[in-house]
Amino acid sequence: MQLESLYQEIILDHYKNPHGRGLRDPFDAESFQVNPTCGDEVTLRVKLDGERVADVSYDGQGCSISQASTSVLTDLVVGRPVGEAFKKLDAFVELMQGRGKVEPDEDVLEDGIAFAGVAKYPARVKCALLGWMAFKDAVVRAEGEGRA
Amino acid sequence: MTTTVSAPLDVDALRADFPILGRTVREGKRLVYLDSGATSQRPRQVLDAEREFLEQHNSAVHRGAHQLAEEATDAYEAARARIAAFVGTDADELVFTKNATEGVNLVAYAMGNAATSGPEAARFALGPGDEIVTTEMEHHANLVPWQQLAQRTGATLRWFPVTDEGRLDLSDLDGIVNERTKLVAFTHQSNVLGTVNPPAPIVARAKAVGALTLLDACQSVPHQPVDLRALDVDFAVFSSHKMLGPYGLGVLYGRRELLAALPPFLTGGSMIETVRMEASTFAAPPQRFEAGTPMTSQAVALGAAVDYLSALGMAEVSRHEHDLTLATLAGLAEIPGIRVLGPGLDPAGAVTDRGGAVAFVVDGVHPHDVGQVLDDQGVAVRVGHHCAWPLHRRLGVPASVRASFYVYNDLADVEAFLAGVREVQRFFGVV
Numbered sequence: 001m002q003l004e005s006l007y008q009e010i011i012l013d014h015y016k017n018p019h020g021r022g023l024r025d026p027f028d029a030e031s032f033q034v035n036p037t038c039g040d041e042v043t044l045r046v047k048l049d050g051e052r053v054a055d056v057s058y059d060g061q062g063c064s065i066s067q068a069s070t071s072v073l074t075d076l077v078v079g080r081p082v083g084e085a086f087k088k089l090d091a092f093v094e095l096m097q098g099r100g101k102v103e104p105d106e107d108v109l110e111d112g113i114a115f116a117g118v119a120k121y122p123a124r125v126k127c128a129l130l131g132w133m134a135f136k137d138a139v140v141r142a143e144g145e146g147r148a
Numbered sequence: 149m150t151t152t153v154s155a156p157l158d159v160d161a162l163r164a165d166f167p168i169l170g171r172t173v174r175e176g177k178r179l180v181y182l183d184s185g186a187t188s189q190r191p192r193q194v195l196d197a198e199r200e201f202l203e204q205h206n207s208a209v210h211r212g213a214h215q216l217a218e219e220a221t222d223a224y225e226a227a228r229a230r231i232a233a234f235v236g237t238d239a240d241e242l243v244f245t246k247n248a249t250e251g252v253n254l255v256a257y258a259m260g261n262a263a264t265s266g267p268e269a270a271r272f273a274l275g276p277g278d279e280i281v282t283t284e285m286e287h288h289a290n291l292v293p294w295q296q297l298a299q300r301t302g303a304t305l306r307w308f309p310v311t312d313e314g315r316l317d318l319s320d321l322d323g324i325v326n327e328r329t330k331l332v333a334f335t336h337q338s339n340v341l342g343t344v345n346p347p348a349p350i351v352a353r354a355k356a357v358g359a360l361t362l363l364d365a366c367q368s369v370p371h372q373p374v375d376l377r378a379l380d381v382d383f384a385v386f387s388s389h390k391m392l393g394p395y396g397l398g399v400l401y402g403r404r405e406l407l408a409a410l411p412p413f414l415t416g417g418s419m420i421e422t423v424r425m426e427a428s429t430f431a432a433p434p435q436r437f438e439a440g441t442p443m444t445s446q447a448v449a450l451g452a453a454v455d456y457l458s459a460l461g462m463a464e465v466s467r468h469e470h471d472l473t474l475a476t477l478a479g480l481a482e483i484p485g486i487r488v489l490g491p492g493l494d495p496a497g498a499v500t501d502r503g504g505a506v507a508f509v510v511d512g513v514h515p516h517d518v519g520q521v522l523d524d525q526g527v528a529v530r531v532g533h534h535c536a537w538p539l540h541r542r543l544g545v546p547a548s549v550r551a552s553f554y555v556y557n558d559l560a561d562v563e564a565f566l567a568g569v570r571e572v573q574r575f576f577g578v579v
Contacts, residue, residue, distance in 0.1 A: 063516035
């Protein structure tokens with residue numbers, strides 16, 4: 001049974017009790033991302049406070065992997081400088097695209113290391129990245145608007 | 149239609165024809181392949197036919213002055229004739245396309261080209277005030293091309309709604325198909341719900357108002373006897389790889405007089421009559437619609453696939469899948485927290501006009517997660533919206549799990565599937 005390596009307890013916990021869920025005001029930018037193969041979707045808002053991620057809020061529907069991964073994302077990035085949040089994003093993307101050969105750094109990814117098993121299931125990598133791509137897009141938009 | 153007096157399927161024997169069914173998945177588990185609605189597996193006879201063509205007769209068809217060219221052309225056209233007989237049409241009414249999706253697009257684009265073609269094409273032309281009708285249960289392949297055609301021409305897209313039970317709602321047939329309707333495109337069998345739609349009333353109404361009909365037969369031709377001439381549709385499409393044949397090949401049927409008047413879609417080599425620098429004229433159908441080098445070995449292999457299916461007998465294929473569908477619906481009905489999308493069993497435990505695709509949702513578990521746990525037990529199903537997003541929206545679910553059957557599935561597969569569904573619920577703690 002390889003399933004337990006995919007569905008770590010941490011993932012199932014986040015799925016059943018998601019952190020930071022629900023769309024909140026105020027926000028600087030919003031991103032809507034969809035996985036067209038399965039219809040999973042997430043709407044995610046970012047509020048920046050200077051160079052710091054002040055809040056991330058989201059709503060959506062999707063499988064346990066996509067929902068839990070977005071929940072973990074909020075834990076990892078809220079309150080951090082944007083640069084550090086993006087380092088975590090890069091580390092998470094690298095882990096997901098590593099086909100199970102990348103050793104995750106718990107200091108960087110914390111609960112995110114539970115997704116290491118997802119990387120062995122290529123069809124699920126998109127699920128795990130859905131919320132993270134929304135976060136990246138929303139921050140880019142927020143910063144763009146800040147400069148405008 | 150080739151009619152064969154045949155016995156019930158000997159599934160144990162025919163499974164031996166499918167090499168892939170001998171492999172295991174996910175650490176030694178028996179492969180329970182329940183995704184034939186997406187693509188079917190291929191028997192040795194089909195694989196051998198393609199190899200034999202390539203090893204003995206391979207050459208470009210309809211050109212060349214050598215023996216191989218003759219043999220290749222004969223093999224290609226003989227395959228067309230056998231496939232035509234399988235669906236009750238003549239060979240010159242079948243066009244080979246890249247896939248069924250291209251077949252639908254061929255008709256849509258040819259109709260779009262009609263406005264700038266000769267007077268014989270006028271009956272296909274459409275513009276503002278004209279209407280195209282489809283249904284809410286279509287595969288995207290029989291919806292998006294019509295949306296686009298409407299957008300390009302200014303015509304209006306309309307559709308039949310779907311009932312809560314997953315049947316086409318034809319209560320307003322006369323209102324939806326009216327004197328403004330140019331074409332009615334509908335599926336014979338839903339790729340999600342298994343619902344088998346009744347072509348007769350739709351075709352009758354379309355004829356009464358002078359509208360054309362196009363039948364998406366991708367999920368019916370592989371699974372039940374289909375006589376396109378008897379159904380009296382104007383166009384139909386089906387797909388090789390869903391009926392034991394190779395990828396890269398779809399089939400478009402068009403009534404002879406319609407194909408004769410229909411302008412071309414893709415143009416270039418092989419589809420011309422004469423070419424001058426200023427302008428060209430086009431070959432008679434079906435060649436007019438087969439620009440470029442065709443999918444020759446694939447057509448030959450599809451010919452072998454229809455031989456294989458004919459030998460089994462399509463009535464027996466249909467009966468076999470019906471038995472598996474009944475067992476599946478009955479088994480799912482015993483599991484709390486399962487909602488089957490589409491027609492379910494009546495109080496007597498029967499269901500009519502329903503094919504072997506069973507889509508469902510498990511309360512509290514997302515379809516992707518259901519599929520993952522089934523996969524872990526060797527059970528291959530499809531998850532997602534199955535290219536029918538509007539249908540899922542109509543039924544109030546973002547996605548579903550679909551098990552679909554074919555000739556090589558047996559009751560052991562159904563039992564493994566049902567046990568797998570129970571394991572899903574146990575794993576996610578929803579029971």
